[in-house]
Amino acid sequence: MNKNEKFVITINREAGSGGRTVGAKLAEKLGVPFYDKALIQALMEKYHLTVEEIESLKGRKHDWWSEFKRVVGIDRSMADSVIDTPDMYNAADIFRREVEILKGIAESESCIIAGRSGFFIFADHPNHLNILITAPLEQRIQRIVRKQGVTAEEARKIINKIDISRENYINKFTATSRYDARNYDLVINMEGKTEDQIADMILMYIG
Numbered sequence: 001m002n003k004n005e006k007f008v009i010t011i012n013r014e015a016g017s018g019g020r021t022v023g024a025k026l027a028e029k030l031g032v033p034f035y036d037k038a039l040i041q042a043l044m045e046k047y048h049l050t051v052e053e054i055e056s057l058k059g060r061k062h063d064w065w066s067e068f069k070r071v072v073g074i075d076r077s078m079a080d081s082v083i084d085t086p087d088m089y090n091a092a093d094i095f096r097r098e099v100e101i102l103k104g105i106a107e108s109e110s111c112i113i114a115g116r117s118g119f120f121i122f123a124d125h126p127n128h129l130n131i132l133i134t135a136p137l138e139q140r141i142q143r144i145v146r147k148q149g150v151t152a153e154e155a156r157k158i159i160n161k162i163d164i165s166r167e168n169y170i171n172k173f174t175a176t177s178r179y180d181a182r183n184y185d186l187v188i189n190m191e192g193k194t195e196d197q198i199a200d201m202i203l204m205y206i207g
Helices: 019-030 037-047 051-060 064-072 088-108 137-148 152-174 195-206
Strands: 008-013 034-036 111-114 128-134 186-189
Touching: 008 019, 019 034, 019 111, 019 195, 088 111, 128 195, 137 152, 186 195
Parallel strands: 008 111, 008 128, 034 111, 128 186
Antiparallel strands: none
């Protein structure tokens, strides 16, 4: 990946690994926007964007995403009430809209995207880096205990539910596994490391 040209970095991560925080810190260090699935889903919910409307926006203006951000504003609080596991009843429509929005964003600007299908959506992008971030189960449990104020047993159940949901989602729409290392350029284990250390490690890899 060449950081001096327009790029996209995707970060897939295990629940409780700290991968989302790594993505946000990496984006800050690189001076580019950070987007996650919750924000994109909130955007679709708030503005009722259909695939056709997204394609129309992209067709009317080359830098449609920058213009869209300027007109409607992008606020992290939009994602506060969005659940990270979409209702499978309308998941196909959600996936199609996500693909269109995410591809449009990457066409408009360099960015870092955290989400379940980023590695698949941008597999053919000319300047991309796909990353998977994992962590030992006990470390994931303790992080969720700290972040959400739940018991260890509750944290374990949360992780199990999210793991199953994300794997099913990936398998349904990409016919692969999110754990398949062949989908990534980097696979990083968070064991014994901080989010800042991992972000710096990725920066060193990029060069």
